[in-house]
Amino acid sequence: MNTQPQTAPNHTSGTPAPYEDLRQLSLRVREHIIRMATDGGCFIGASLSCTDIVTFLYSRVLRITPERLSDPDRDIFLLSKGHDVPAVYGTLAELGYFPRERLKNHLSPDDSMYWHPNRKIPGVEFHSGSLGHLLSVAIGIAMDIKMRGGPNRVFVVLGDGECNEGSIWEGLLVAKAYGLDNLVAIVDRNEFQANIRTEELIPLEPFHSKFMAFGWDVKECDGHDFSSLEQAFSNLPAASPLSDGWDKAPRPTMVIAKTVRGKGLPSIEKRADRWFVNFKPEEIAALLQELHGHAKAELTSETLMVR
Amino acid sequence: MTTATPQASATPALGYPDTLRELAEDDERIVVLTAENRAAIRSLPPLLGKRFIDVGICEQTMIGVAAGLALRGRRPVCHALATFLTLRAYEFIRDDLGIPNLPAVLVGGVPGFLSDANGPTHQAIDDVSLMRTIPNVRVVCPADDLELAEALGVAITAGAPCYMRHIAFPPAFPRKKSFDFGQAEVLTDGDGIGILSYGLLSRECFAAAKTLSERGHSVRLVHLASLKPIDEAAVLDTIGQCKVTFTVEDHLLTGGLFSIVAELCARRGRAIPRLVPFALEERWFLPTLLKHVLDREGFSAEKLVERIERTVVA
Numbered sequence: 001m002n003t004q005p006q007t008a009p010n011h012t013s014g015t016p017a018p019y020e021d022l023r024q025l026s027l028r029v030r031e032h033i034i035r036m037a038t039d040g041g042c043f044i045g046a047s048l049s050c051t052d053i054v055t056f057l058y059s060r061v062l063r064i065t066p067e068r069l070s071d072p073d074r075d076i077f078l079l080s081k082g083h084d085v086p087a088v089y090g091t092l093a094e095l096g097y098f099p100r101e102r103l104k105n106h107l108s109p110d111d112s113m114y115w116h117p118n119r120k121i122p123g124v125e126f127h128s129g130s131l132g133h134l135l136s137v138a139i140g141i142a143m144d145i146k147m148r149g150g151p152n153r154v155f156v157v158l159g160d161g162e163c164n165e166g167s168i169w170e171g172l173l174v175a176k177a178y179g180l181d182n183l184v185a186i187v188d189r190n191e192f193q194a195n196i197r198t199e200e201l202i203p204l205e206p207f208h209s210k211f212m213a214f215g216w217d218v219k220e221c222d223g224h225d226f227s228s229l230e231q232a233f234s235n236l237p238a239a240s241p242l243s244d245g246w247d248k249a250p251r252p253t254m255v256i257a258k259t260v261r262g263k264g265l266p267s268i269e270k271r272a273d274r275w276f277v278n279f280k281p282e283e284i285a286a287l288l289q290e291l292h293g294h295a296k297a298e299l300t301s302e303t304l305m306v307r
Numbered sequence: 308m309t310t311a312t313p314q315a316s317a318t319p320a321l322g323y324p325d326t327l328r329e330l331a332e333d334d335e336r337i338v339v340l341t342a343e344n345r346a347a348i349r350s351l352p353p354l355l356g357k358r359f360i361d362v363g364i365c366e367q368t369m370i371g372v373a374a375g376l377a378l379r380g381r382r383p384v385c386h387a388l389a390t391f392l393t394l395r396a397y398e399f400i401r402d403d404l405g406i407p408n409l410p411a412v413l414v415g416g417v418p419g420f421l422s423d424a425n426g427p428t429h430q431a432i433d434d435v436s437l438m439r440t441i442p443n444v445r446v447v448c449p450a451d452d453l454e455l456a457e458a459l460g461v462a463i464t465a466g467a468p469c470y471m472r473h474i475a476f477p478p479a480f481p482r483k484k485s486f487d488f489g490q491a492e493v494l495t496d497g498d499g500i501g502i503l504s505y506g507l508l509s510r511e512c513f514a515a516a517k518t519l520s521e522r523g524h525s526v527r528l529v530h531l532a533s534l535k536p537i538d539e540a541a542v543l544d545t546i547g548q549c550k551v552t553f554t555v556e557d558h559l560l561t562g563g564l565f566s567i568v569a570e571l572c573a574r575r576g577r578a579i580p581r582l583v584p585f586a587l588e589e590r591w592f593l594p595t596l597l598k599h600v601l602d603r604e605g606f607s608a609e610k611l612v613e614r615i616e617r618t619v620v621a
Contacts, residue, residue, distance in 0.1 A: 072379075119407070125378070126374075126378065126407070127402075127406060127407065129402070130398060130402050132367075133371055133399065133402060133403055134371070135371070136367065136368040136369075136370070136371020136372055136374075136375070136399070136403075137371045137372070137374050137375040137378070137403060138375060139368065139371065139372050139375060140371060140372035140373060140374060140375020140376040140377075140378070140379075140383075141375040141376075141378060141379055142375070143338075143360065143372065143375070143376060144375065144376050144379035144380075144381055145379070146357075147338075147357050147358070166367075167367045167368060167371070167399075170362075170365040170367060170368040171365075171368050171371070173363065173365065174362045174363065174365055174368050174372070177362075177363070178360070242357055244356055244357075245356055245357055246357060246360075
């Protein structure tokens with residue numbers, strides 16, 4: 001677990017600490033998320049929990065660049081729990097998929113940067129919003145890639161609360177039945193659903209063994225520790241080629257990334273009532289200070305009734 | 308009873324499963340999916356190999372998979388029972404095919420009265436209503452196997468999401484033109500009794516129209532395989548020129564052809580002289596074998612003649 005302040009560089013050796021580039025990227029993405037949490041607000045808690053997963057995948061795992069958005073051999077990233085999209089907007093802007101200035105258009109009627117992802121944003125492969133959909137879409141994409149013998153892989157981020165949906169468990173069955181070893185699902189295990197802790201409502205544990213029982217290769221990691229993420233995403237299987245029919249033996253991969261809702265902002269971490277907030281401008285300024293290790297922000301804005 | 312003795316085809320055209328096979332053989336993009344409803348296409352798995360995907364009894368996943376395949380340039384054709392396809396997977400069709408306007412053809416098995424004795428859980432009598440509500444999704448109800456096969460090819464070429472009712476019956480009546488979206492077929496031309504119908508019941512209406520004509524009525528029968536888009540001119544001409552027009556459908560009154568026609572007249576500012584719906588009003592139909600369903604529910608050719616004559620005289 002990375003407990004260091006995310007701005008702290010390692011000055012002792014004169015070389016950057018491992019993953020310092022990723023820490024800086026995540027910090028900038030979190031700044032973007034916080035700035036999107038006013039003038040209408042955003043799903044700040046879950047966006048902060050999946051930030052490191054998203055920055056890590058885009059920087060170290062996904063074989064994709066802004067220039068390769070129509071390359072049929074690119075890796076595909078899908079965000080099934082679409083309310084985390086500020087983390088994706090921030091990451092895509094930082095990595096040059098569109099100008100950072102465009103983030104100021106969040107919720108503007110003149111752009112398509114709203115509370116859930118859509119394909120008008122460069123780099124977004126498919127829209128989401130209703131939970132439980134994109135695992136099946138990911139399966140379709142992975143099947144196409146297997147049929148054409150492509151080298152690429154499909155990564156889909158699920159919420160732990162999203163795993164209440166029956167369609168997730170259908171998808172788990174079907175992906176294994178078709179041996180989709182080019183499919184990687186990642187659960188952002190922040191232990192919260194919209195309004196309540198997962199284990200208080202519909203317990204998911206033992207989560208790991210549930211996925212194992214469905215025939216998936218299951219890995220666990222700390223979703224805020226880049227070395228732990230690196231370990232989980234190393235040795236992903238190379239897609240096995242199909243011959244005449246579907247080979248049902250290979251396994252898809254599930255990564256359970258343990259995270260903290262609201263990560264980076266102690267004043268909202270793990271708080272069910274900070275799920276979706278429209279902060280006042282002075283609160284945004286205080287939260288940005290808090291992100292950089294200063295005093296906890298004084299927050300009075302209430303969660304919005306969006307769920 | 309015309310249902311029992313459909314006319315033999317003079318055309319050596321291929322029916323639905325063989326057409327689907329031929330289309331798939333010619334076009335690598337086509338992938339056939341089912342949710343464990345392969346009876347109507349059971350010849351396809353060995354012929355299509357990897358491009359036949361049975362996801363098991365997982366209708367939602369089937370639609371999501373179809374969207375993923377379509378995103379990658381494939382042309383998925385999903386075959387599943389009409390109720391489970393349109394109801395269980397409704398939100399997936401709306402969200403994953405409708406919103407992105409992806410090219411997938413959905414073929415609903417045993418729709419309407421064709422569910423015979425299955426009972427109300429299996430009665431797709433709201434499918435037209437549900438599917439036409441989704442932006443971008445087209446709706447087709449062919450009269451027979453050959454028209455279904457034609458529509459399949461047209462729908463795949465169109466590259467838009469399309470729902471169609473499956474039907475395996477041999478040709479219902481001689482057709483003068485081949486299927487196209489937004490094109491009705493006027494089967495008999497008259498100006499006394501107008502009949503608008505689609506799918507399975509166009510066969511019964513065709514036989515009924517023949518009897519009515521023999522009894523001296525002037526009948527215009529319009530078969531509307533393409534319900535969305537609808538042939539507006541054919542509908543409005545019939546309503547405007549016939550003394551009384553009947554909509555005949557194995558569907559709930561709400562949202563089906565009667566609604567389509569009423570909406571169209573209202574939108575176009577046309578007066579509706581006399582429009583009579585033959586549909587299911589706020590209820591499911593009696594589960595029994597098709598011939599009995601048609602008879603008991605009043606949709607066999609004989610019953611249609613009786614009901615129409617009763618209405619016209621009244």
